[in-house]
Amino acid sequence: MPRFSVIVPVYKVQAYLRACLESVLTQTYGDFELIVVDDRSPDGSGEIADAVAAGDCRVTVLHLPENVGLGRARNAGMARATGDYLLFLDSDDLMTAGTLQAVAARLAETGDPDLLVFDYERTYWDGRAERNDFAAILTRAGSGVFTLDDHPEMLRLIMVAWNKAYRRDFVTKLPLAFPSGWYEDTPWTYPALLAARSIAVLDRVCVHYRQRRRGSILRTTSRRHFDVFGQYDLLFAFLDSHPELERWRPVLFRRMLDHLTTIFGYPDRVPRRSRADFFRRCRARYRTLRPQGFRPAPVSRSGVRYLLVALGARRTFEALGALQKLRPVAARRARAWRGTLRTALLHAHYLMQRRRPLDPDLAVYCAYWDRGYVCNPAAIEAAVRELAPHMRAAWITTAEHAHTLPPGVTRLEPESAAYWTALARATYLVSNVNLHRRYAKRPGQIHVQTHHGTPLKHMGIDLMDRPAAAGTTDFAKLLRHVDRWDFSLSASRHSTLVWERAYPSAFTTLEYGQPRTDVFHRAxxxxxxxxxxxxxxxxxxxxxxxxxxxxxxxxxxxxxxxxxxxxxxxxxxxxxxxxxxxxxxxxxxxxxxxxxxxxxxxxxxxxxxxxxxxxxxxxxxxxxxxxxxxxxxxxxxxxxxxxxxxxxxxxxxxxxxxxxxxxxxxxxxxxxxxxxxxxxxxxxxxxxxxxxxxxxxxxxAAERVVRRVFLREDAGLPAVVPMALxxxxxxxxxxxxxxxxxxxxxxxxxxxx
Incomplete structure (x- = not known):
């Protein structure tokens, strides 16, 4: 008997199936069986599954004689499962590396609960990945075992089957099975959470939930969306058969109304000719399933929706929905105007500050696009404090990285009034990236470009024939920024030759070494x-x-x-x-x-x-x-x-x-x-x-920079220590x-x- 039975229903996923199955078979934890259910897929998915099974004895492939849909395909897999725990994985999704090891360890820590809930992230065709918006719920649930009464907020998580591990004997005794039709997870997941006597969480991304550009069934226009009514009928029938769970009826009723009105709120889900019928059915479910004493509160947005459903006011519901969609447009336009006005005012402020004299004791630093006190600029700033203590330091970074700044260094919020004041009046500017495009260098200002490493890969104008790396780089603008450099710091003769060729300008090269490595010789x-x-x-x-x-x-x-x-x-x-x-x-x-x-x-x-x-x-x-x-x-x-x-x-x-x-x-x-x-x-x-x-x-290296740039010492810089010493x-x-x-x-x- 394996520890896990991983069930993967398959239908028209030949482009994604092999990667899905490999994500399971390459897990470091090997005590599992993988059950692939070919739901009479018309493409090559069945053949792919057979080929994978031929190379791994842990894989079983079931070929169904007819297409039965996702829910019944999962049931067929469960009927063949022998593992202690059931896990479901959709055939276009991926199981993240180390998931089964992490799930096994968490189950052992928590005494084999009925359910283990884990997290996921949405992955998009363009490479973006976004973690579940409600991930904090898993964090708050803590490390112990609980029931839904202890953490009712678990019902706010996505109601799907594949973000949980289910103890198989719990599923069998309840019993639980998936229904036919769309939205089949609804009468499965809610009962599982309600009936579980022990729940644990694993605060870890275990599934990459693929967001297809096209082809998602639930995003198509179809009368199949009417299946949702039957699924909620099954859920409330389960509740009727378990009177000990009656206290959850008002919560589930609200969840149902939220779900139904969300489907109706999308103009491209329910066919236009069927929308009136869909809304009538929403009203009918409201009347037949409404808990005793339930009253919608019209002071809240959800309460207004509930009231309109209760009244059958479809046209009013649609009109308010249209107005609601206009609000973000108006808000975006207002924000754009505010942003434009703020930018204009700050630019005017900057121009006024440029009329004031430069501050000879002020130095502004930044690194890695405002990511805090790091790299060569940080090493130089530390050396300035030691060798030129009269200098004042201001560091451009966000609040997120404020904790990295040492005492005595002023933080400049990017593009704030203080930021533009400092750029206008500082005599010294030290950065490992280019400064803001609207910064205009003044006579008397000294700009030190430290770079952020010795170059192996092509940089600067050497990328002009490398479109994959250059992207949308405006090379003319890049060279205008380079023209602001007074000094270019180099760690070696190799770096010197690269920087002077990749960034052709009139700067002076300081072949002094890499200041950020000074700590290697001082620790x-x-x-x-x-x-x-x-x-x-x-x-x-x-x-x-x-x-x-x-x-x-x-x-x-x-x-x-x-x-x-x-x-x-x-x-x-x-x-x-x-x-x-x-x-x-x-x-x-x-x-x-x-x-x-x-x-x-x-x-x-x-x-x-x-x-x-x-x-x-x-x-x-x-x-x-x-x-x-x-x-x-x-x-x-x-x-x-x-x-x-x-x-x-x-x-x-x-x-x-x-x-x-x-x-x-x-x-x-x-x-x-x-x-x-x-x-x-x-x-x-x-x-x-x-x-x-x-x-x-x-x-x-940092001492050489400070003495040459800040203290204006042309001679007497520290000699280079021989390698052997x-x-x-x-x-x-x-x-x-x-x-x-x-x-x-x-x-x-x-x-x-």
Whole structure:
């Protein structure tokens, strides 16, 4: 008897079916059976299911002799199921990686409840993914077991069968079965929630709910929408047969009215000639199913709808619906006018501030499109506070990232009056991206462009022949922004040559190193240990930082590594730190595994580098920073040819890598499992890479910038520490005992906490 029976009904989904089934069969938890029910599909879905079954004994395919619809197809699957728990998956959706492992663990923690409710996200054809709007309900439900009386808000969740795991004997004893017709989930899901004596939740996205551009049955115009009345008749018949659940009648009655009026509110659902009949049936259900004492409250929007249904006032209902749809249009226009007026007033304010003298002691900083106190600008600001304490710092960032600012740094809300005042009057502007398009540089202002990494991929005007990467870039406007730069910071001769070719202008190159890597030469063993403890890395574990970059040729995040499987292969002594690219929200597609830590939201990539024993990446510029730490680097390049062709690169990283190269997950696993990733060949490749790309990353880069730009010192800048004398922060696995630490070499940066 397997732990899970996963039931997938199939009808006209040949384009999506294989991916759906593979999302189940590639789960790390293997104690399941997959039952595919071919509902007499007229396309190639049945053949696809048979082909998948031929390669995996866990798959059973049922071919129904006639098309019976989704509900009865699920019933056929349940009749063959033998698992402890039933899960349903629609054949165009996907089960997320690690779901069955997470569900099994949660069931074990909660003592095998009747129901386990989990979350989902809607995925769109253009790559967008949006988590369930009511996800907070799962969070509030907590970690214990409860009934619907404890958390009645569970009824606000989407009423579908596929966001739950059902104990099979609970379903059998109730008993529960799906009816025929559309909206078949209604008389299944409500009774399951009402009758369950134990419910638990898993606050995790377990299903990618595909939103098709076209072809969704419930979005078509058809009289089949009338099936909803029969489904609610079944629901209330269930309630009649269970008098102990009578207290839920008013709640379900409101839910029914909301559902019926929502269907009617869409002009393209019910055929025009049938709308009057549909509304009459709404009124009939109101009269026959209304709980005793129920009175609609016309002071609320829903109360008005209920009252109009009770009165049978269809034309008034439709007229109010039309007015309701006009309100957002009017509101958008009002917001647009307010936005235009606000923009004009702020621009006038900016022009007035430009007439005032520059403030010689004010510096404005920003990084990564206002994402907080990070990267090279942060390292430079910290050095300014130390070497030029008379300077005042203002940092452009949103309230979301305000917590990253150190004491004494003023936050500037983007495009506020204070923001435009600072841009108008600051003498120094430091950024790793371009400033606002309406910013006009004044004589006497000094703009330092720090960039945000050593370039492997094509940048600037080198993207003009790369439409997949350039998108809608206006290169003329880009070069106008570049013309505002006074200084371009370079980490190496390679970077210098790229920046001067990709951004042709009259700026002065400062070949001083990468300020954000200074911390690598200043951190000591205590700081490394403290960072690991704060991240939750167990003592003695090997922590590998996985930091892939963005792919221009893809829409949305597509993982190239199954981190849960990798963690399982490497064993209990290895922890994987997963840091997604900043274009993706924290936690997006992060696997649910006890030894995979999602660190995407951590503000400092440098701290993650310090805390790790090695780096796994692909084309990310982080490899150039990490090489300065002199710790192992492993490249995972499954799409090298495609990436090189679409984005363009400045050199062949496979010919001059910072460590060993893996072309797929199996290669990567072998290199890690055998220890080759930190062997002599890896060290040899890293040494050559450091010599080429880390020549100036010695811990003094930020000081050089401050002395040259802010203090106007043309001579006497810190000399570059020779590579042989540098002492980057000790690797976690090489930390000596307390009190037995080797002092820094002469000329190297002294360790700082």
């Amino acid at each position: 000591d063993a205590e700081r490394v240990a403290a960072l690991r403890a704060a991240l939750g890395i167990p003592a003695g574990a090997t922590a590998l930082l996985y930091a892939p970059t963005h792919r221009d040729y893809r829409r949305g995040y597509v993982p190239d590594l199954d981190l849960a499987a990798l963690a399982g292969e490497l064993g209990p002594d290895v922890v994987l730190l997963h840091r997604a690219h900043h274009r993706y929200p924290p936690g997006h597609a992060a696997p649910d595994h006890p030894r995979v830590l999602d660190v995407s939201a951590h503000p400092s990539a440098e701290e993650l580098c310090l805390a790790s024993d090695g780096l796994i990446t692909d084309y990310s510029s982080l490899m150039f920073d990490y090489a300065g730490l002199d710790r192992p680097i492993l490249l995972h390049l499954p799409d090298w040819e495609v990436y090189r062709a679409t984005r363009g690169v400045y050199f062949d990283i496979t010919e001059h890598p910072p460590g060993l190269v893996a072309r797929g997950q199996d290669d990567l696993t072998d290199i890690l499992a055998t220890g080759a990733w930190r062997g002599p060949r890896s060290a040899q490749l890293r040494a050559a890479f450091r010599e080429r790309f880390c020549a100036y990353d010695d811990g003094h 540098r002492r980057p922060a000790p690797a976690p696995g090489a930390l000596p005992p307390a009190g037995d630490r080797t002092p820094s070499a002469p000329g190297a940066a002294a360790p700082k906490n």
